[in-house]
Amino acid sequence: MSGAFRIPGAGRFSQAKTARFSFDGQSYAGIEGDTLASALLANGVHLVGRSFKYHRPRGILSAGAEEPNALVEIKRDAARKTPNVRATVQELYDGLDAQSQNRWPSLSFDVGAVNDIASPLFSAGFYYKTFMWPKAAWKSLYEPKIRAAAGLGVSPDQPDSDHYSSRYAHCDVLVLGGGAAGIAAALAAAETGVRVILADEQAEFGGSLRFETGAKIDGQDGFAWAQAAIARLSAMDNVRVLSRTTAFGYYAQNFVGLVERVSDHLSAPGHDLARERLWQVRAKRVVLASGAIERHMVFADNDRPGIMLAGAARTYLNHYGVAVGKNVGIYTANDSAYAAAIDLKKAGVNVAAIVDLRDNPTGPVIDEARALGIEVNFGRAVIRAGGKLRVSSMTVQPKNGGGERTIPVDAILMSAGWTPSVHLFSQSRGKVAFNDETKRFVPGTYAQDCVSVGACNGTDGLSATVDEAYAAGAKAAKDAGAKTAKGTKPKVDASESWSRGMLGAAPGAGPDTTVKAFVDFQNDVTAKDIRQAVHEGMRSIEHVKRFTTNGMATDQGKTSNMHGLAIAAETLGKPIPEVGLTTFRAPYTPVTFGAIVSHARGPLFDPTRKTAIHPWAEAQGAVFEDVGQWKRAWYFPNAGEDMHAAVDRECVAVRKTAGLFDASTLGKIEVVGPDAAKFMELLYTNPWEKLEPGRCRYGIMLREDGFIYDDGVVGRLAPDRFHVTTTTGGAPRVMNHMEDYLQTEFPHLNVWLTSITEQWAVIAVQGPKSRDIIAPLVEGIDMSDEALPHMSVREGKICGVPTRLFRMSFTGERGFEVNVPADYGQAVWEALWAEGQKHGAAAYGTEAMHVLRAEKGYIIVGQDTDGTVTPNDAGLDWAVGKKKADFVGIRGMARPDLVAKGRKQLVGLKTKDPKVVLEEGAQIVEDPKQPIPMKMIGHVTSSYWSENCGRSIALALVAGGRDRMGDTLYVPMPNGVIEVEVAGMVFFDETGGRLNG
């Protein structure tokens, strides 16, 4: 038997399939199809958690996503632990392991419950008022303590080993909610042939048909009709039916986020199965059929385990076959609770009494309850619940006062009426309107192409709901482009009808005493707290909400918002719409980070880009560094070498013999067209018209503000064709910058840009022996200095494959950059490496590259410049065409501040002690003895140990730097002040003779 409270013959699941589970270490039996909540209730377990603030014992309030109390931790293994799972949503599987939260040492005896006794201390705004000073104590003392004491579950401390998937989907009509309304709308839309997606958060479709035994549609029981309709929809090619799928966010232009719980209900999900799937749906039309949520009654101790919503009790009975008690009381202001009493009574449960706050209601359910022999009391209130870990009684009193009577019960089922679920409508930026007659907020002004139908639209009655939904589904399909409609509207043969109920505190909430009549269960907000907030000056519901935290828990006040609002309005003496309704925001229910992150973790967190030569470097044991998304070989340590030893060796080898360097990541853009040179003239500071084909030039690109944006060597391959290189990191933005000007400022130019960064692998061969290494492999290019001088480019072949061979140098040595089609990159590298070995060449990485270029005073844009450096500041005036009438940045560069004296200029720095290497970013001062804060006149941009110079070298931006040659400046550091001398930027081979050496 799967629980003593399981009623034979009741419910919709075969009792044959038992599922064992444990809660707080105790083993129980449930059945497949149960939720954790229904399985616990079947075993008579109502106490499932402790409340957030007062640590009060809590039970199961609802049977759905609105659940504020029954939050548990579900554990599959050490890594797969999920806190704050609603037991009413978690489906049972064999072996499920659940733990209660926020209690110590045990659920039935919780030390934290002292907060309940001390509750006068913890009134609304308690934290704001109490922990005000000293300010520093908030972070170190108050906040950690409060967080430890109050709170929900504990987050897992291991990486999540589940995987999550995502899907973009498009449809004509998206129907959110799979009750009678949603199904009717989906049928109407689907029958026209348009693409339909129907989603519902439950495992089974049907919504309230799961418990409304009185509903009959098309001659069938309502729930059976729903299942048949879903089977029909699922079989249609144009329809996607998603169960266990919550629409959590409604964004601009009908973009809706859904989370499908794919495997949380499975005992042993297959490895390939995602835990959750994120659906990002773009719909032409959305039909909102999100139903309504029942409200509880606000009276003293209304949070005792065993007190729950009447509709929930009906769901447990009619859907799961579980009685929530043996002797239940009903407290209502609404007809729907009568149906619960009737169903339970018929199932053999004793109904102790119905307490109805209304004076003289009439209707068939009332007559039926009486006919079944249930005691019905009108005009009376439950003013208090007895019991602590489980409700034991309800105390009843005429609502205008009078004698009390205590009735023993083991459960109280309550209903204050139903609140339309306007959450998604509100998220769509629609404006709700208050219906004064029915006392509820319903969709008012729409902001998007959507429509609300059924209970979430304030439509009462199954017949009206189906009519409205079917018509809306058909219209949505038509608006989305459907041509034909050929379905038949479902016919409602029988339904239940409910009156409306009440808002706010019931008489049992008492005057402003120590009574705890809960409005918001999850955040422990009582009616008194809301009144107090108003008394303390809060006027807007937005302020009341924040002061009391009403509706701010993870359930977002699904059961509490309207009560809280009504109490605030009553206390203020204002009509409800004047106090306002807070805006609902995504997510509707909590969403895991896993679902949001989806595939973007591990290797898919961000693309990792590798060059064609990467496998060779990896095999050589290179150490890599991240440069943007690229992995670049940083240095190539020999056995026993640390980084410094490796870099020193690499630097020396380049200047002594030669070095090979993978420069493939350099951005490369092919600029082609008759106006190519004109375009280059406009985008770079340099003159290009007269550059002869076959020659190269170092180019500087500015932004319009006159500051350096990028640089690189450009080769002219033909009169109408340039091969432009950019910095590695700058490649995408430089391309965008060039396209921007070409398309929008200079569209008259006949020229086009193509990114060829990845077409060509680039092997830099630098050093006195570089030509000797390359020459044997090259065909069709005269390698002599006369035919191929420094800064020239030729096309030919190397190792039998095409090459663009640049003679250029970023080291100050004779050098070449060999471009070959990327797929040949590694093989050509290996061929060059073999040649290089004959001469003692080394492979060098980005660190040696940095050192070598710094020895020559070659700048790196983005390191020695920071977006506020002009060509003049960087000592690059020579690269600015003086006769040019226009180029991007020409005017910006002439701004008064950019030509003023005293600007920071790039200079070299030599430490007085040559062994001391400065720290990059270190600040520079004139007088180290001046009081703090010192006047900083510049900073170090590049700094290295140079084995070739036998000393440290550095570049720095220093105010008026070029006028300070030979001056002594100071770099104050934590361990003392470092003396430096201002020097030129070239530390090695000042005459540049080695370029042809």
Added chain:
Amino acid sequence: MLLIRCPYCEEERPELEFRNAGEAHIARSANIAGETDDDFEKFFFIRSNPKGIIYERWRHMHGCARFFNAVRDTVTDKFVMTYKAGEPKPSKLPGVAK
């Protein structure tokens, strides 16, 4: 995620394919080198930042790669219309009251 109509691709495409490129209809002077400081300031630094209708440049970066212009309402975030780069500022906007 917004849907943006690309005037070159002639259909609405997801925002992920696009990139905003600042305010539209700010002409770069043909004689920029000769501009006064004031004129350059207006051209380079001053932007309208309106509440309501704004004329923007967008690029269909990961689509046709074209820059184009868009009219958008900064209050509702809604695109009023888009048009090709180089086309004049529209004199009438569909569905927008003057």
Added chain:
Amino acid sequence: MAKAAARKTAPAASPSVERRPALAGRSTSATSVKVEVLPPAERMSLRAPEASVAALSKALGVTLPNKPKTSASKGGRTALWLGPDEWLVIDEAGSDPLADCAKVSVLHSAVGISHRNIAIAVTGAGAAATINAGCPQDLSLDVFPVGAASRTILGKTEIVLLRTAADTFRVECWRSFSDYVFTFLSEGSRDAAV
């Protein structure tokens, strides 16, 4: 125009070194979809004004499409409309489109990108679902029919997508992004059965 450069970037007749394409031969299969890296092909980025289109089409032997999101294919050569003056020309028959364009004197830009791109085929009933794991475009047959082509997004990178059959897509991406794209598509394919 552009003759010199075009001729010299043509593939060598007999390279003495080995070509090592990225991800060569990689493939993965899931229930309803197969993801496999395609062999190298000749590729060209072609840019041209409208006036040059007829002459270029003639030279290439395939009519350059002028409608957005379309492609044209003939004799193993496919031209994909990427922008109003931009086509990606893919030749799987081994003849170099650059050489054909080099014979044309009308205004255009032809740049060889055979090694820049990698192609991955996604085939099977779950092909569209696999790509929609990270591509925000509507890939239903009505909206993205056979022959449709578009530059777009997959996860955090850019791709060019070509639908070659109802259940087959060619995904082109840059070489260094191919590992990411292949891995993404493999992950997507695991989930494509629904």
